[in-house]
Amino acid sequence: MDVRQPELGDALTGVEMFAALDPEVRQRVIAAAVPRTYRKGQLLFVENDPGESLIVLRRGAVMVFRTAPTGERAVLSVVRPPDTLGEVSLLDGAPRSASAEAIEDCQALALSRQALLDLVHANPRILDAVLRSLGGLIRRLTEQNADHVFLDLPGRVAKTLVRLAGDSTATMITIELNQSQLAEMAGGSRQSVNQAIGSFAGRGWLRTEGRRIVVTDLAALRRRAGMSER
Numbered sequence: 631m632d633v634r635q636p637e638l639g640d641a642l643t644g645v646e647m648f649a650a651l652d653p654e655v656r657q658r659v660i661a662a663a664v665p666r667t668y669r670k671g672q673l674l675f676v677e678n679d680p681g682e683s684l685i686v687l688r689r690g691a692v693m694v695f696r697t698a699p700t701g702e703r704a705v706l707s708v709v710r711p712p713d714t715l716g717e718v719s720l721l722d723g724a725p726r727s728a729s730a731e732a733i734e735d736c737q738a739l740a741l742s743r744q745a746l747l748d749l750v751h752a753n754p755r756i757l758d759a760v761l762r763s764l765g766g767l768i769r770r771l772t773e774q775n776a777d778h779v780f781l782d783l784p785g786r787v788a789k790t791l792v793r794l795a796g797d798s799t800a801t802m803i804t805i806e807l808n809q810s811q812l813a814e815m816a817g818g819s820r821q822s823v824n825q826a827i828g829s830f831a832g833r834g835w836l837r838t839e840g841r842r843i844v845v846t847d848l849a850a851l852r853r854r855a856g857m858s859e860r
Contacts, residue, residue, distance in 0.1 A: 642656045642659060642660060642686070642712075642739075644711070644712035645686055645712045645713075645714065646712075646759050646762065646763065647714060647756055647759040647760060647763065648756070648759075649759075650755050650756075650759070651753060651755075651756070655749075655753060658749075659741065659745075659749065660739070662741060662742070662745040662749075663686070663739040663740060663741045663745075664739065664740045664741075665737070665738075665739060665740075666685070666736075666737070666738045666739065666740050667735075667736070667737055667738075668690070668692075668732040668735070668736040668737075668738065669732065669735055670732055670733065670734055670735050671731065671732065671733075672731070672732050673729060673730065673731050673732075674692060674715070674730040674731070674732065674736075674738075675716070675726050675729065675730055676726065676729045677696065677697060677725075677726055677727065677728055677729050678725045678726060679725060679726045680719075680725060680726075681716060681718070681719020681720060681722075681723065681724060681725055681726050681743070682719075682742060682743050683716060683720075683740040683741060683742050683743065684714055684715070684716045684717065684720050684740070684741045684743070684746050685714060685715040685716050685730075685738050685739070685740055685741075686712070686714050686738060686739040686740075686741065687709055687710065687711045687712065687713055687714065687715065687736060687737075687738050688711055688712070688736075688737040688738055688739065689711060689735070689736060689737040690710075690711070690732060690733075690734040690735050690736030690737065690738075691708055691709065691710050691732070691733050691734045691736070691806075692708070692709045692710075692715060692730050692731065692732055692733065692736060693705055693707075693708050693709075693730070693731050693732075693733045693811065693815075694706045694707045694708070694709060694715065694728050694729070694730050695728060695729055695730075695731070695814065696727075696728050696729070697729060702814075703814045704814065704817065705811070705814045705815040706728055706770075706771065706774070707767075707770060708733070708793070708794060708815070709730075710796065714763065715730055717760055717763050717764055717767075718764065718767070719743075720743050720746055720747075721760070721764075723743070733806070733807065733811065734806060777789060778817055780856075781855070781856065783816065783817075783818045783822050783823070783826060784826040784829065784830075784854065785854060785855050785856060786816040786817060786818065786855075787812065787816045787818070787823055787826040787827065787830075788826075788830070788851040788852075788854040788855040789816075789851075789855035789856075789857065790812060790815045790816045791805065791812075791836070791843065791845060791851050792848065792851050792852050792855055792857060794807065795845055795848055798848075801846070802844055802845065802846055803844070803845040803848065804839075804842055804843070804844050804845075805842065805843045805844075805845065806841070806842055807841075807842075807843065808841045809823055809824055809827060809838075812827075812843075827843070830851070830854075833847075833850065834846065834847060835847040835850045835851055835854075836851075
């Protein structure tokens with residue numbers, strides 16, 4: 631089926647950082663940005679890389695993570711359109727504080743640090759959006775720390791699946807994530823996460839299909855994670 635792809639301007643309209651800008655200003659942002667394509671499994675950037683660009687995600691999904699000296703990874707978040715990556719390094723000019731890997735094929739726009747700073751100087755309202763974005767990041771990290779204190783591993787696995795499901799209201803939700811990646815996100819061993827997934831499957835909350843997880847009872851997972859009903 632031939633599906634019309636949205637124009638770049640349409641994509642930027644949904645990005646909070648640029649939503650308040652006039653269409654002409656958004657077009658200047660587009661003109662200053664560089665289109666990027668990332669294949670599934672490709673790294674967008676690595677810890678300690680120069681923080682030289684803001685990345686606006688147009689399609690796909692990106693996993694943001696830190697790597698321990700032992701090689702173990704701790705996933706901080708999964709970013710989906712129309713979110714952005716790289717605000718922290720852009721603001722302080724320091725190297726990247728985390729790595730980012732495409733977990734689906736992705737399309738993005740990269741805006742250089744200097745171009746963004748020029749945009750902020752000319753349109754101060756953008757700074758408010760940047761600060762809100764950073765505030766959201768801090769809140770997510772605070773909640774993540776609290777989860778490791780107050781939730782057991784199955785609870786963290788359930789909460790991770792709920793977050794990955796996003797705002798979907800479908801009866802069945804397919805999550806393209808293998809159990810190793812899920813273990814990194816939930817902060818547990820693969821064996822323990824496999825046991826939790828098996829337990830949830832036994833209760834009819836989900837099923838596994840190869841490298842995919844199909845959620846069939848999102849409400850039950852929300853309850854197991856201690857999250858409020860919608």
